[in-house]
Amino acid sequence: MDFMKTVLKRRTYRGQFTHKPVSQKDLETIVEAARWSPSPFNVQPWEIITIEKQDTKDKLAKLVLKSMSAQMGDSRFLDDVSKWMSLSKDEWVQRSEGVMIDDHMDIPGFIKDKSKLRPLLKNAKNMSFLGKLGLGKIGASKFVEHIKNAPLIMIIIMNLKRMSPGENRMTWMYMGMGAFVEHILLAAISLNIGTHFINAPLETKKDRVKLRHILSIPDHYEPVCLLRLGYIQGNAGESVRLPSEKILHREKFRPKGNDKS
Template sequence: MELFEAIAQRRTHRGEFRTDPISQTDLDQLIEVARWAPSPFNTQPWQFLIIREAAGKNALADLTARCVAEQFKDPRFLDDNSRWMRLTDAEWQQRGDGVRLTDHVDLPPMLRKSPTKLKPLLKNAKNLSILGHLGAGKMPAKEMAELIRTSPLLILILMDWTRRPPGEGGQRWMWLGMGAMIQNLLLAATALRIGTQFVSAPLERQRDRERIREIFDVPASSEIITLLRLGYVDSMRGESVRLPPSSFIRYEHYTESVSTPAN
């Protein structure tokens, strides 16, 4: 697959993957592209914990289920989330950002037809958290856990603090290098017809990251950056939206509202 095609086709896969394991050849290719990412001072601070066995998957699935259920009860988390939740396709397309609620939560049948009924609730995170206390988070928690449990491959991505580059900005540059590395991996996965999904729920809170550290014996010198689930998919197709360039491109001065590049 050509590079531009892979960039355009890459999508977050929130559903099930095919059950066949990722071949060692493909995994080696993912590792190879990660290796060639840029990093500050060529420090290459990344580390991968590759999880293929049930024990590791189950531990992460159980932790994720607990985290998701707890997040549904947390008004601050819900309030933060609601800003980026789009209730309908039309709203999502029109705004060009955020995520569709229905991509993350399986709504009960009565709400599926008219999800806008949720609008007043989303405006008041306290009400939503009451639903969480009544068990509304249990289903999404169970579903997310199942997706993790059945993923052919999980990669826990770590950053090695002992490879910190010099200078006041060292930490920032390290994070940027990690992002570049992860994008290499996502694009190569797309080219190999491997679907990917970030799984952030079990990494939101420090105490949950500490739990992961204990489970996998990750040393204090390594930061837990992200968790990816991966598996082959039959179709790379999936919907997504983006803001138009005009919303984030500035020429010459930040405050210039409308300007075109000089030819």
């Protein structure tokens, strides 16, 4: 597939995958693409754990339920997230940043006019009491099913005993991991395989410890991301981006009004 076509086709896929298991050949192509990613001093700090067994998916699904429910009870998190949520497609396209509320929460069908939710978003931190009452479980249920039904799950881990040299070593390490993950995403979509980050179980140290336990990950490996993968039908979804002139500085930095408080 043409490179720009592949780049533009890749989206974070939040729908249902087809039931077809990811073929061994396609998995090998994805790993081959990932393994050729750049890393500082070529330290190659990455490894991938693939999960297809139902029993392990169920354990991960439980962790997703717990971690997402906890996020819904975390006022700081809700406040931070609300700044990046758009209530309508028009608003999202106009802002050219952030995410659509529907992609991240199950909005009850009776709420037809989503603009009525705006006061809630403005005071999102106050909604944490709903989470503390356990209502976060409702919002998390879609993602729990996504994990249980995922044709393939990948946990990407970083080996801290393959540390980059340099004072800024952790930045270089995470840059390498980012490149690795992007190779996975692009190779996958070139094979018509959609990818979806579900990172809630990696948010807190406590949950990362549980994840390590489920997958027997040693302490010197850092879990960096969780992806679910599967073949898709149709396009991979929609997204928005800031225009190039908002991110490109020629010759020197000039403020572009990009700061968010």
